[in-house]
Amino acid sequence: MSNTVIKNVGILLKPRRVTEFSTIIPNLTEWLIRRKKNVFFLNQEEARVTKKFTNIPKQVSFIEAEELHDLDLIITLGGDGTLIGVSRSCTKKSPPIFGVNMGRLGFITEFSKVDYFEELAKTIMGNYEITKLQLYRVNVTKKGKNIFKANFLNDVVVNKNNISRMFTLTVECESELIFNVSGDGLIISSPIGSTAYSLAAGGPITHPNVNALVLTPICPHSLNHRPLVIPDDKSIDIKFPVKEDYLSLTLDGQEAVEIDKGCIVTISKVKNNFAKFIKNPDRTYFHTLKQKLTHGQRENR
Template sequence: MRPSIFSCLREALVAQVKNITIVLKPKVTSEFESILPNLASWLHRRKKTVFFLSKEKERLTKLFKGDLKNINFVEEKNLHDNTDLIITMGGDGTLIGVSRNVKKSSPPIFGVNMGHLGFITEFSKVEFFDQLEETLRGNYKLTTLSLYQVEVFKKGKVIFKGNFLNDLVINNNQISRMLTLSVESEGEHIYNLSGDGLIISSPIGSTAYSLAAGGPIINPKVNAITMTPICAHSLTHRPLVIPDNTSVTIKAAKPDEMIKLTLDGQQAFVISSQETVRVTKKKSLNVRLIKNTDRTYFRTLKEKFTHGMRDTK
């Protein structure tokens, strides 16, 4: 009996997942003491080659009590080139840090949340082994998220380039000072914003800083970006949702103003009033996440915003 095309495709998917790289939440050891050696052994029994980032050697020596014979290492700059699956262990921030540097050939990411609740790290630390087993068998679905590019121009030349998955925050580089930003889209002036700053967020980032600043929740299936003022010095400046296939340009509206750009809360760059920021969607580059089929967007949304609430009964 000849195998069906579907079984052949499934076998091909399984065969592809050979090299697995595990990326850990930085500066934490105690919460990995039991789970990490167990995970590495579990993968080794399934004949998977396990990699960690080279910078983790010292921490792993403690966690594995010096026994690193089945552990391999990869440089961070080569993370997306030498692996078939990336497992992030931490929170949303750990996954976002990996996602910002994806390439066209990057593998899917399996996000394990080591805390109580993650928004894009969909798998719990207490129950992910069964779901990882299904992933290694080729039984998984993918969620695709867009990346956004930030470019800084000075006299027509690009002096900085970076990506964000969640949001770009633009504020004053000096403590407790209001700034004024000139904001344009596709060459058309939108407004001059006076206040503490501006958040430009993706749909998946709309539930983060933007929401805390009064922005709307945008479903990840909506192709849009949100511009949310931070403490605007005007009652007329409200969050604005625009199509994500348009560019946004921001610059200081006043001379001698220093502005700080923060990408996903992890990467910062300071610019002067002589420089211009442009934000565009990276059309040919996406982040592929292994989806937890036991969860839905609205279930996660409800749990995220009721988590920690006091019982009023």
């Protein structure tokens, strides 16, 4: 239960799908304004919002992505990707996020577009609980110089970015060698990301309350390389042979950077920095596993 007074509310939309919200956006905006809430959209959405939703209340305002941390609540309309993108943007302080699933899977997007208003009404009155998910950071250095830094929530993938062929990675934990693995790449996932790409590559399902990172080789060229779970208070270094010209580093399937020979990729926990999601009282983690992934269910015979 939270006693936080909610006054400033942001609405963030799934990119390229604004036209699907022709009814939802005006209704939601008007509903919030009637309850004396200040409503904000991103500046980058201003042209589309004002053009597509001619009946939207004129009291709405527009802010930069860097100002999202000043809001009391963020409502996302989209899927897991929209929610993850917002979480990664709030690098200073994460306001609670009320995720409305407009997509297909909606594994961490807690609320359905059909019946979310009841829980939203409770939320803006301060009657809500929060689920905190740890954020992690990727630092890429070359010859001691930092060349890239970003946060992730779900996973980081290292693989080839052009010709699909095997390559070798060296993975260390706190400067101690874990393994050298040859294959198509490596996935480093958080517990909440363990049900995404890592799971498809044979990694374990890891409960979000477990403070860990999962290292899952992609198609390893050896039967000896299996997924590994390690404590997330340890830093991980990933290195690759100088004969490899370029590799691709992808964060949460949303941001990609090219890394070349001599780069070291370091992954660590961002201390005291969490993504905060409004919890759906009707959903539990194991319920979601069964509903979204049919985990543990048997076919009738």
